[in-house]
Every structure is written in C-alpha cells, then in structure tokens.
Amino acid sequence: MATTQGLVIINTGHGKGKTTAAFGQALRAVGQGLQVCIIQFIKGEGKSGEALAVTAAFPGQVALHLAGTGFTWKQDREIVKAAALEGWQLAREKILSNVYDLIVLDELTYLITLDLVPEEEILDLFRERPQRLHLIITGRDATQGLIEYADLVTEMRAIKHPFQKGVTAQKGIEF
Amino acid sequence: MATTQGLVIINTGHGKGKTTAAFGQALRAVGQGLQVCIIQFIKGEGKSGEALAVTAAFPGQVALHLAGTGFTWKQDREIVKAAALEGWQLAREKILSNVYDLIVLDELTYLITLDLVPEEEILDLFRERPQRLHLIITGRDATQGLIEYADLVTEMRAIKHPFQKGVTAQKGIEF
Known part of the structure; x- marks a missing residue:
C-alpha cells in the first residue's frame, strides 16, 4: 500500500530554493514519465526562467498556471484575495481531476498565513485527492497543520545571501 | 561591476532538495538563455529523472556529465578516488573553458570531506574562473572555506522525512 500513496512534500523556510527545488522535482517527475501540473500563487514578475523552460520543453507533460499573474503580495488586500481564491479554485479542480501524478502548489502557504483560505479547507481537499497524487507545497512559514x-x-535556511554583499539580482540566476 | 560577477551558490545540509534545487536553478538559467553544464560526482544509480529530462529537453543548451557513474561513496576508496579525480579534472576543463554561464558541481563537497581533493585547490580553481561564470555546489557538510x-x-534541513513513516522511495519523486 505504501508505494501507491502519493506523498505530500513541503519546502518551507526563509532561505532560497523552495520554488526552485519544486521545479527541479517537477522536472524529475517529468523525466520519469509522470503527468505534472504547477500552480503558482501570485507571482508579480511574470514567468520565471524555470517556468519558461518547463513550458517550452514539456508542453504536453507539464501544465503551468499562474494564479493572479501581475499581482504581488504587497497590493490591495481585496485584489490579492480575489487572485488567491481564483488560484485556489483552480487548484481544487486540478487536484480532483485525477489527471495528474504530481501537482506543485507554489507559495500556497501564504493563502493560510494571510488568512485568505482556512488551513482546514486546504487539508480537507488534500485528504480528498486521488490516492496516487503527489503534492509539493512551497512557501515560508508552513503552518503546523x-x-x-x-x-x-x-x-530552506539562508546561511548567507548575496544581497548582504551588495550583489544585485541576476537574470537566469535570481529570477 | 557587481552585476557582471558570477555568483557562487551552495546548497548544503542533511535535508532533501540540494540537487533538486540545483537542477531547478539550471532549468531557470536555461529558460533565460544561459549555457549550462552539470557535473555530477559519483552517483551510483545512473541518470536521475531530472538528468533524463534535462538532457532530453535541452540537448544543445545543457551539458550533463556523470563523473564515475556506477560507483558509490561506499565502494573501495581507490575506486572512489579515481572517479572523483576524473570528475574534478573534467570540472577544471569546463570551468576554464569559458563556454558556460552556469556550472553545477553536484555533490562536490564530498571531494573535500572525504579528503579526495584539498579545499584550497578547489577554491583556487574557483578564483581562476571566467568572471561571468556562476557556480552551484551541492552536498552535505559544506566546509567553512x-x-x-x-x-x-x-x-536544507530535514524537518520530516517519509522514511520515518515507513514510506518507500518512489520513482519520479525520490529518484
């Protein structure tokens, strides 16, 4: 039984690499023939390099959705909330669709920490998911539940960060 | 000056995601048009899912080298050392080739912690590298230097691991 149960994986912490590791994991899954869906919750800067590469390289095998593209967490709460709820509705459809082997919910933790979606509602959906479905959740401050x-x-813990040394963000590396 | 200087990035710790994040970072770099080389030091299990996906999807843009494939860290020290030194020689050529924007040195830290290559020799090569070249180094127990x-x-710190719960490794997820 254990081998047919999808795993729930969380990348949290204030360091780098949460989303990047999730995309790496998606890439690994694609390499092994799994069907993958990625939902990114509210990224302000358009498609990242990973997103561009994944969608260009694996159009039939990776579905990428940017929930509320163009918004950032710093905007008006009602706009943020509307975008987040739209993303969450999409996540619900994809999770219950039984099409995917792996779904990445990038920055999902903010839905809870910003009081946009109750933790219990999220856990209820996870419990309802198809048995084989793996979930990867990223975001700071994953909640206890x-x-x-x-x-x-x-x-992911930041031990050292280049902005401390006055280095600016670089295309292809930082975004 | 700061923006033209390649970054040195280390993913360390005993948790998951060090290599996966590095592959995600490579994917990001590819998505932004950078030339990427990945050298994996002594992985016993053949190509991982990420490696399969990356090489299949980006044959012209990502060069992947498995140094000492088929060997593991648990084997005879002389075999391990020969494979590691071969990989290190390859890394030297690639780093100095001035062809790449990003080179991933996966599990490089073991060269130092297993006393196969002196830390100072590695740092000397890093200092000699083309200015624009970004390096990503993975492996447990990155040394102070x-x-x-x-x-x-x-x-990457493990907060919770599925093997603690009796779940076995799963294709496309764990490898």
Missing part, C-alpha cells in the same frame, strides 16, 4: 499532514518537510 | 567564498549558502 500542513507540517503534520505532510510526509516530507524541508526547511 | 567554501561557505566563506560563496555568495549564497542555503542549508
């Missing part, structure tokens, strides 16, 4: 429900939780 | 030299260091 998420962590308890997850199988694998990794904290 | 590497951390001091790096621009960005992230520690």
